[in-house]
Amino acid sequence: MNLNEKLLGAIIGAAISAGAFATAADAADTIKVGVLHSLSGTMAISETTLKDTILFMIDEQNKKGGVLGKKLEAVVVDPASNWPLFAEKARELIAKDKVSVVFGCWTSVSRKSVLPVFKELNSILFYPVQYEGEESERNVFYTGAAPNQQAIPAVDYLMSKDGGDVKRWVLAGTDYVYPRTTNKILEAYLKSKGVAAEDIMINYTPFGHSDWQTIVSDIKKFGSAGKKTAVVSTINGDANVPFYKELGNQGIKATDIPVVAFSVGEEELAGIDTKPLVGHLAAWNYFQSVKTPENEAFIAKWREFTKNPKRVTNDPMEASVIGFNAWVKAVEKAGTVDTDKVIDTLPGIETPNLTGGIAKILPNHHITKPVLIGEIKADGQFDVVWKTKDLVPGDAWTDYLPGSKDLEADWVTLKCGNYNTVTKKCG
Amino acid sequence: MQISASRLARHLFLVLALVAGLLARPALAQDISGALTKLTADSYADTGEAIADLATSGHPRAAVIVQAIQDKTLEFDAATKTVAIRAGSGVVDAATGETIAAPPAGLSPVRVNNRVRSAIAAAMGALTLMSPDPAKRREAAEAVFKSRDQDALPALEAALAKEKDAAARTALQTARAALVLAKTGASEADRLAAARTIRERGDQDAVSLLRSLPADTPAAIRDAAQAGAKSIETSLALWNSAQNALYGLSLGSVLLLAAIGLAITFGVMGIINMAHGELVMLGAYTTFMVQEVIRTHVPGLFDWSLAIALPLAFLVSGAVGVAIERTVIRWLYGRPLETLLATWGLSLILQQLVRTLFGANNREVGAPTWMSGSIELGHLTLTTGRMWIIVFALCVFVGLMLILKKTAAGLQMRAVTQNRSMASAMGIRTPWVDALTFGLGCGIAGIAGVALSQIDNVSPNLGQSYIIDSFMVVVFGGVGNLWGTLVGALTLGVVNKFLEPFAGAVLGKILVLVFIILFIQKRPRGLFALKGRSVEA
Amino acid sequence: MITHFFLKGLDRRVSLALLLILAVAVLVPVLNLVVPEGSPFHLPNYLLTLFGKYATYAALALALDLVWGYCGILSLGHGAFFALGGYAMGMYLMRQIGTRGVYGDPVLPDFMVFLNWKELPWYWWGFDHFAFAAVMVVLVPGLLALVFGGLAFRSRVTGVYLSIITQAMTYALLLAFFRNDMGFGGNNGLTDFKDILGFNVQADGTRAVLFSLSCLTVAAGLLISGGIVNSKLGKVLVAIRDAESRTRFIGYRVATYKTFVFVVSAMLAGIAGALYVPQVGIINPGEFSPANSIEAVIWVAVGGRGTLVGPIVGAVAVNWGKTWFTGVLPELWLFALGALFVLVTLFLPKGIVGTWSDWRAKRKAAPPSDPTPAPVPAE
The missing domain is CATH 3.40.50.2300 (Response regulator)
Incomplete structure (x- = not known):
């Protein structure tokens, strides 16, 4: 008997027995x-x-x-x-x-x-x-x-007086679907709030991007146009550490150009010296620093x-x-x-x-x-500076994109994930 | 909380400054109780207003209170309307500075966010214009320039009248010009002069200032401002190219560091070491370990952590390299493609090993103070850390050159790689030299890891992100030639950075890769090809 | 003549493997579809798709062996051809979704709708026809191989340099396909397929057919490769592998030979990719990652390069190990894979099949046998 034959036989045998065992x-x-x-x-x-x-x-x-x-x-x-x-x-x-x-x-x-x-x-x-x-x-x-439970409330906060009355926006993200979609939604939302197209800068970088010199200096330039500027960051995991390091080194302080991030949490900050980043923001639905008995017991x-x-x-x-x-x-x-x-x-x-x-x-x-906005503290934790009054229900289909504003999801009465309210049809 | 001597001194001078401010504005009352009440409202808006009120109140303790807000030592109790400053274990009354014997139980810190921080910065700007430290006065002028707060004009002029320090004087004048330019009441001549002053500043802030004049500005001033903005923009475009070149050099030096060890193992010895990136990662983790030990045992040495980590990283990665050479690579000489497979396997093992030992998370490697921040040179921002990395990369390059060209060990290394049997016949212990050469290449990878830990993630994936780029550098530069690696790394860095503004980061990188592929077609042996018979072997 | 070409490729080992593959192509679907579920001989569905995936990997490994084992071209970018074939198939499957996408757009795939694309980009035209897509599956990888290989081989880029620029090629494609602006779905790639030629891709019958097709592809690949290797062309290829300069000096157009075999190999990889996509249900830029291509090289090395049958054995064995390890001892998987790379290169330089034949040959030869070992193919 040939070896390949034996091997294949053994493999098939193992497969069958594995299936039977399961x-x-x-x-x-x-x-x-x-x-x-x-x-x-x-x-x-x-x-x-x-x-x-x-x-x-x-x-x-x-x-x-x-x-x-x-x-x-x-x-x-x-x-x-x-x-x-x-x-x-x-x-x-x-x-x-x-x-x-x-x-x-x-x-x-x-x-x-x-x-x-x-x-x-x-x-x-x-x-x-x-x-x-x-x-x-x-x-x-x-x-x-x-997105309506994170991105939009965060932008609302920055547009408010407390958030710094931001008028000019940099939407920086890693080039994949989450940032693309979120930025599309935010762009439509900002325009609906009267922000002009030239006051929005959109930038995409590859996964794991580590050389941020050019982009950070572009942001700095964009931010020195006399209007209060903020960066909305959908930069993904690995690329964040070099991004924040570059921000800190080029001296962009949170009071000049705050950065609000949607993918930076306590775990990501554990790899950075956060002292130069104090005051930069993150929007989440939970922070470790939230002081409730449930949270403290959990931790x-x-x-x-x-x-x-x-x-x-x-x-x-x-x-x-x-x-x-x-x-x-x-x-x-x-x-x-x-x-x-x-x-x-x-x-x-x-x-x-x-x-x-x-x-x-x-x-x-x-x-x-709930939607919480936290400011980075020197110890790598977040200081909650703002919180929605009520709980925000998650919206599967955003109201700010033409393709999805007519869609609705309801698995209880409609039994459908993409019910079109215009054509009254599912799918 | 301990208050340092310098901070005390600063407070003292703030008070003096306030007294001066008081003389300038005799109409203002010293009553700050309204401001203090606002601080107990626990809203950022009220806190901001309170800070602005304090700044203009002329109250002797205003600066101390504002400072306390920034330090998060100012506490309030809404029920009793108490505002106090925490000092050590006790608290003192904010308005009087007297110790409160029985502080209310509900004291909690006044909350600070960016809005409050901005208000503090603006207030401090106005308050520190009279500081005895010229650097402080310059900062204060800069703060006024940014805030464009017309109320600060009298204080600014008072400060300008007394200013002796040249740099501070320029800063104050620019700040004054910024205010005058936008002031509707000022005379046309004054405003034109202001436009000229701002034009001299010549940066992006100046452009935006010149472009954002109030609507009722006379045409003459507007034209002068526009012309000024144009000329600044032209010169800024030049500066911009310089900036790109610098960024390119910085990226190139990072590539050089990552690739230079490879230039030895791959270029000189012909081993395709796919685990090279992991040896860089080991260097970065060594830095992390060193910093951990220093943090827990001798925090004072933190600024020296990188210097301590360098030799250790070299030893750790070098030792791992020697071990790899002795156990795996020595059996594979002359079969470069098989070293590729074996070392790829080793890279997987090393990655998973680090992941098991240290966890998958990023580890924090801090920057020593001498490597943080940036320096301004003309209109260039030089990030200190990156500048050091450029210098460091060049030092490593020169050092390696010296080792290879000027030492006995280097001579033996070159001899063995060029003609093994001849070298052996001359009495050189070739296996030993092989191990050492490989160890040297790996050790240098470890050193590169120390530098890269300053700008990138310290995670098990660190090496993966550099391995392909480093191979590109070595192949592009020409295998077996360190100069080629140097030129290759810097060229790729600069090309990448000049492409980035036009093509974007991703497309720029793709274009560089395509360029390398095409370049190799033209010069299959790289930029600086070795000539001679050994090439075909 | 054509039959002659194929028959010449059928040595004992290859014919046995062919028979086995064909038996598997029939037996596995039967065990899955015909044998009732309660029976101990029933093959569960998830194993069917798993085997289908292995079969496409085996075809990829075979393609790689053709260039590496017989022509000395170590391509670290074969994953790119595999992925391009996969994308061509994925685009067809995407267009078949039609109005069943979440937004119900009859023309645009979902990812284009929510990124506000107004019309289908030109390079998507024609992919609604299966025949067009099927042509593209071989044409796109083939063309890329022709251009890339043609240039590189004419410039005499060899050995390590070639390996590294093939890696650069797949890396550049990886970055390019990650870009959402490219119109290939970015990082998410193409997914949520419904039909292939009117059959539901998730139906058991379709799966069984796809599995059999994958096995047939491996068998056909084996036949063609065997034919090539044993023809005069094959001898030239081996000559190029062992002494490129000498072959050139004798008067052979080395670049043409190399380009030819590189293109054939790329096309086979493309077909493998096309069969992979409907069985796995997703194609995304991750398939272009250099690590994937290197992993394919290790399948060939484990099985035995230059043996044709070896890569098939290697691909199935390594992936079986991967499935088993990542399920049972997830933390240990990378240690095992890494150790496999090291141990195989150190102790089994000829792979499982190569070592086995050496051992057999040694036993057959009357003692005392020739002490010099068979020459190891040069790089």
């Missing part, structure tokens, strides 16, 4: 929870924390006796920051490991990649990161912010779990926590982990968030959130 091992004494976050590659920097968060939540829930009298069991896989691998791993989790729910994804492309799998195999994904909106799927629950337990007394928390972590708690509540209410029943139960579920409010799952599968 069906046989469908033990009913635990509920399996899938965790689909990159543990290696470029996104590991952000996603590893979310994996730990879900493991922490499962641990806490099991201490309370699990769900429906069963223990929860985490199934962790590594999609390695590789988008097609996300789809493959999602399929593996749902079809082979038979998980009841998946918590995962960070980038939009990873979510787009797994979407067809979740629809086909009918499972539930909780997506915990702020994103560009323009999506509402039956199988996905978006616990991060939609204490989290640090105990990770055995790291300095471990920080951030917004996507809170979104993961909300998603997890909502799922537990829905399962307990429905009395089953059956996908369809849980999906139908989830809208309307209310669970406390960590900033003292209530996160309610809406019919469009987004949630209600």
Whole structure:
């Protein structure tokens, strides 16, 4: 027998036995929870924390006796920051490991990649990161912010007297879908507020851009035109550290040109000397520095779990926590982990968030959130300088883009993620 | 809270300045109770107004109070309308400076945001115009220039009358010109003179000032201002090219640092070391470790952290390099493409190792004070850190040249790479020299890591972002030639920076890559090709 | 004559592999579709798509072996041809969505609608026809290979330099496709496909057919490559690999030979990419990343370069390991992959298949056998 023959035989044999094993091992004494976050590659920097968060939540829930009298069991896989691998791993989790729910994804492309799998195999994904909106799927629950829960309130704040009465805007972002869409929305919004086209500068840079000299000096030039200028940054993860370092070094102070960022949280700041950045802003729905009993208790337990007394928390972590708690509540209410029943139960579920409010799952599968603006402090934490009075409900389809302003998502009465209010049709 | 002597002195002079201000404006009352009440409202708008009121009040403690807001030591209690300054464990009354024996329980700091900070800066500008330190007076003049606050004109003129320091005088005059130019009541001659003064300043701020005159400005002044703005813009365009060239040099020096170790391992030894980037990363992590130790044990040494990290990074990366050479590479000499595969594997292992040990997050590497900030040279902004990196890269280059050309070890290295068997016959221990040469290249990668930790993320992915660029530099410059690497790195840096304003960062980079691909077609051995028989081997 | 060309390529090893591949192409869909779900022999759906992916990777590895194993061109940019083929297919699939996109625009794909594109860019024209897309799948990678290879080989860019500029090529394409202004969906790429030739891409039947097609592509690739390698052309290629200058001096047009085989290889990679996309459900610029191309090289190295069958074995084995590791021991995956690179180059320079044949040859040869080892192909 030839070696290749042997090898192929062995491979096929292993495949078949693996499949058979998966069906046989469908033990009913635990509920399996899938965790689909990159543990290696470029996104590991952000996603590893979310994996730990879900493991922490499962641990806490099991201490309370699990769900429906069963223990929860985490199934962790590594999609390695590789988008097609996300789809493959999602399929593996749902079809082979038979998980009841998946918590995962960070980038939009990873979510787009797994979407067809979740629809086909009918499972539930909780997506915990702020994103560009323009999506509402039956199988996905978006616990991060939609643009109206982050970008627009932040711009409103900067336009207010307290925010510095900004008249001139730099929209700087990494060249991918989230910044592109957010900036499109913001551009339309700013113009609707009377900002002239020449007072808006839009700039895109590649992922991981590290030489910011030219762009920062352009921003400086744009900002010295006599009108108060601010930078709205949708610069992604890795590129932020060199960007802020360059800002600090070229002496752009927050009082001259404030930068408000949508992707910079406590984790990202952990890699920077924040003293020159004091006063620059970030818009999120949660900050570690929020002083509520829920948050303080959470941070204490989290640090105990990770055995790291300095471990920080951030917004996507809170979104993961909300998603997890909502799922537990829905399962307990429905009395089953059956996908369809849980999906139908989830809208309307209310669970406390960590900033003292209530996160309610809406019919469009987004949630209600407060919007907080924080200023960077010298210790790498944020000082909350502004907060919306009420909770803001997440809007899947923005009102500021021509393509999507007529669309509406409602999975309770309309049973549709993209109902067109003009043509009165779904899709 | 400890108040340093210099700050005390500053406060003292602020008071003097206020007294001077008081003489200039006798009509103003000294009552600041209204301002203090506003501070208890806990709104940024009220705090801002309170600061403006304090600045014009002429009250002897105004400057101290404003300073306390900035330092976040000013506290208030809304119920009792108490405003106090925290000093050490106790608090003192803001208005009187007397210790409060039983402070109310509800004291909390006055909140500060950018709006309040701007108000503080403007107030301090007006308040410090009389400071004895010329640098302070210059800053104050600059603050007035930026705020364009017409109320500051009398104080400005009073300060100008006394000013002796030339630089401060120019600053004050420019600030005054900015106010006069926009002042409707001023005479036409004054305003034209002001326009000229501002034109002399010659920067972007001047342009915007000259372009944004009030609507009722007479045509003559408007024309003069426009002409001034035009001429400034022409000269600024020139400065801009200089700035681009400088940015290009800076980018080039970063590329040079990343590539120069590779020029030895790849260029001289013919090993395609894909783990080169990871050795750079190890250097950056060494810097992080050194700073951690210094932070916890000897904070005073922080400014020396990079100097301490340099030799350590060289040793760490060099040692890892020697280990790699002894265990893997020595079996692969003469098979360059296989070294590529093996070292790529090593790079994956090193990355994951660092990720396991240090976590996937970025690590904070601070900048010593002598590397932070920037210097203004004409209309160029030179970022200190980047300037040091240019200098450092050139030093490393020269040092390496000296080692290779002037030392016995360098001679042996060149001998072994040029003709191994002959060198061996002459009694050189070739395996030992191989290991050392490879170690040297890797050690230099470690040194590069120390420098890169200052401008980039210190994360397990650090090396990945430089590896392709470094190979481009070495191939473009010509393998086996350090001068080629130098010229290649600087050329690519400058070309990239001149393309960026037109094409954007992404397209610029793509164009550079396409340019390199085409260039290699023209000169398959790079810019400075080695000639001779060894080339074909 | 044509049959002769192919038959000559069929040595024992290749024919056995061909038979096996064809058997798999039939057996796997049968086990998936016909065998009832409860049976222990049933093959679950997720394994079917997984195997389909491996098959396309195997075709890519085969393409790479043709240039690296037999002509000494170590391309670190073959992922680019794979991805271009994938994009051509992705564009067809995108146009098939029609009004079923979230915005219901009959012409523009969703990502163009929300970025306010008004009309379809010219380079998207024609992709609504399958035939056009199918031609593009081979034409675009082929043309790129022709231009790039033609230039590089004529200028005698060889060895390491060639490897590095192929890497520069795929890197430049990566950056270009990341740009949203390019009109290829930026970082998100193309996804959410519905139909291929009227069949639902998610239907079990379609998947089974796609899997069989991928296997057939590998088989056809094997036949063609075998034919090339064993023809006179193949001998010249090996001569170029082992002594390029000498071959040139003898009078062969080295650049033409190299360009030809480079183009054939790129086209095969393009077809592999085109089959990859509907099975995986997404194509995005990540496929252009230099790391992907380097990983494909290791598949070939593990299996054995210059063996044709080896790369197929290598691609399947390494990816099986990847699937297994990233599921069971996610933290250890990169250690394992890294160690694989190092160990294979150090201890198995001829890969699994190469080492196996050496061992067999040694056993067959009557002792005492020739102590000098078979020459290792030069770079």
